[in-house]
Amino acid sequence: MRIDHKYILEMIEPNSRVLDLGCGDGELLSLVMKEKNCRAAGIEIDEKAIYKCVERGVTVSHGDIDSGLADYSDKRFDYVILNESLQEVLDPEKVITEALRVGKKAIVGIPNFCNLNARLQIFFLGRVPVTESLPYKWYNTPNLRFLSIKDFRDFCAERSISVERECAIAGQKEILFAHNLLSDIAIFLIHK
Amino acid sequence: MPTQYVETQYFTFGHPPNELVLKSGIKLGPITLAYETYGQLNADKSNAILIFHALTGDANAAGWHKDAKAPGWWDEMIGPGRAFDTDKYFIICANCIGGCKGSTGPSSVNPATGKPYGLSFPVITIEDMVISQKYLIDHLGIKKLLAASGGSMGGLMALEWSVRFPDTLESAILIATNYKHTAQQIALHEVARQAIMSDPNWNKGDYYGKELPAQGMSVSRMIAHITYMSERSMEEKFGRKLQDKEKVGYDFSHDFEVESYLKYRGASFVQRFDANSYLYLSKALDYFDLSEGTDLVGAFKNLKTKFLIVTFTSDWLYPSYQSKDIVKAMKANDIDVSFIEIETSYGHDSFLVEIEGQSKMVSHFLNNVAKKVIK
Numbered sequence: 342m343r344i345d346h347k348y349i350l351e352m353i354e355p356n357s358r359v360l361d362l363g364c365g366d367g368e369l370l371s372l373v374m375k376e377k378n379c380r381a382a383g384i385e386i387d388e389k390a391i392y393k394c395v396e397r398g399v400t401v402s403h404g405d406i407d408s409g410l411a412d413y414s415d416k417r418f419d420y421v422i423l424n425e426s427l428q429e430v431l432d433p434e435k436v437i438t439e440a441l442r443v444g445k446k447a448i449v450g451i452p453n454f455c456n457l458n459a460r461l462q463i464f465f466l467g468r469v470p471v472t473e474s475l476p477y478k479w480y481n482t483p484n485l486r487f488l489s490i491k492d493f494r495d496f497c498a499e500r501s502i503s504v505e506r507e508c509a510i511a512g513q514k515e516i517l518f519a520h521n522l523l524s525d526i527a528i529f530l531i532h533k
Numbered sequence: 534m535p536t537q538y539v540e541t542q543y544f545t546f547g548h549p550p551n552e553l554v555l556k557s558g559i560k561l562g563p564i565t566l567a568y569e570t571y572g573q574l575n576a577d578k579s580n581a582i583l584i585f586h587a588l589t590g591d592a593n594a595a596g597w598h599k600d601a602k603a604p605g606w607w608d609e610m611i612g613p614g615r616a617f618d619t620d621k622y623f624i625i626c627a628n629c630i631g632g633c634k635g636s637t638g639p640s641s642v643n644p645a646t647g648k649p650y651g652l653s654f655p656v657i658t659i660e661d662m663v664i665s666q667k668y669l670i671d672h673l674g675i676k677k678l679l680a681a682s683g684g685s686m687g688g689l690m691a692l693e694w695s696v697r698f699p700d701t702l703e704s705a706i707l708i709a710t711n712y713k714h715t716a717q718q719i720a721l722h723e724v725a726r727q728a729i730m731s732d733p734n735w736n737k738g739d740y741y742g743k744e745l746p747a748q749g750m751s752v753s754r755m756i757a758h759i760t761y762m763s764e765r766s767m768e769e770k771f772g773r774k775l776q777d778k779e780k781v782g783y784d785f786s787h788d789f790e791v792e793s794y795l796k797y798r799g800a801s802f803v804q805r806f807d808a809n810s811y812l813y814l815s816k817a818l819d820y821f822d823l824s825e826g827t828d829l830v831g832a833f834k835n836l837k838t839k840f841l842i843v844t845f846t847s848d849w850l851y852p853s854y855q856s857k858d859i860v861k862a863m864k865a866n867d868i869d870v871s872f873i874e875i876e877t878s879y880g881h882d883s884f885l886v887e888i889e890g891q892s893k894m895v896s897h898f899l900n901n902v903a904k905k906v907i908k
Contacts, residue, residue: 388873388874388890392894395894396893396897400870402864412860413864414865417867
């Protein structure tokens, strides 16, 4: 199991209702359904990924995250997942607001743009960093937003969004200190 | 070439005084439905799938008739190992009422007069077409269908079935369809109808045994055919290629391949379809509005059916946004609905010719539905 999926699963109570924004090929949702007995649905933009979702028995809608949330009523889901997708949306602020409207809680996984490796590359190489969690060059990255763990904490604090849990991951394990410096990715469990 | 042939069967119901009361209030009966089945119905009758055809389709959805030049209209989707897998499922397809392929329609003989109905045939609706097929499913002893599916008009019928008989359906697969005919769709149909009705041979629908309204039929089919393709698919297929000549003739004979293709399509339609059926069925489509003018969300209240909705990027006759409205209204009702917009250039015809993506979606979707239902 992917390490980020493992920690996301841990944040989800059994028998919940889950929406995954940018659910990809449905790998995480099919785990959520099997391991946590949740009712799950996804939104995904890539046609090929949709076929995989349906093969896995995952309910999925073809569409983009920026407009996909408007279809749902308030607090319809217990959790709305945005794993590795927030940095690709046009209007992250609106998406988070909407995610916390349709979901009681949101689980947000972000790549950390300011970990030590990235900082060293900028400082010593003078180039935009390429890391394990940010493997793209400037000209082919799907990422529209670059943020650090601290940036996301600030974002939440400014909007009175509570961070219930912050899980920082480096390589294949959770790290317990200096999140912003050491982690590749972080997963936040948040609510309004 | 096929190793075995399929045959059309017939089921008749609604003998007086038990005629079917149509949405218009008029009674119709007796009614005959032409239908075909493929695969085996299992012991607890839980593996049946009802397929609805499009406007000019028929009961021969799959397999070959003896001496036929082509297999059924959805043969690539229905058969052993195909999307609608006849090794697992029992597939039923019936010609709708109002049609001309064996089911009761305007070209059928009215038992009361001994003559073809013609325009004395009552106006029918999508609802009437669906209700009549419920009699067939009851006749076959099937309490709950594993799925209902169809493209275009067939999709409308599957949608109507899902709200009219919600307890008789595990799932529905709606392809290249919508929930109400829009002004543009009605307008295109009206042009096609006017083409038929302005042919003097149409003779107010009384042409059976006489000269057919061939010219009007042909023009109506040419118009319809354009709406089934996309600008790109026509460009790819025909471009500006000339037909049987090196340079344009500067006259009004056929220069371009696309012209002779449409004329060929129009002419062959005259042979295979009834002009009055075209009028009745196109009108049934135009009358359809599941939302009854206002509330689509309300129409889906309390539905437990699982839905798969498929559209195609180049379909401008039944554009994706119309299906997205259905998806949205279903989500508002907490209905389990999956949606995909498949990238193709074939236009509305995609549901007949884009097999790869549709097959993947349909077979996986049915697999997951069947897992929970079929023991």
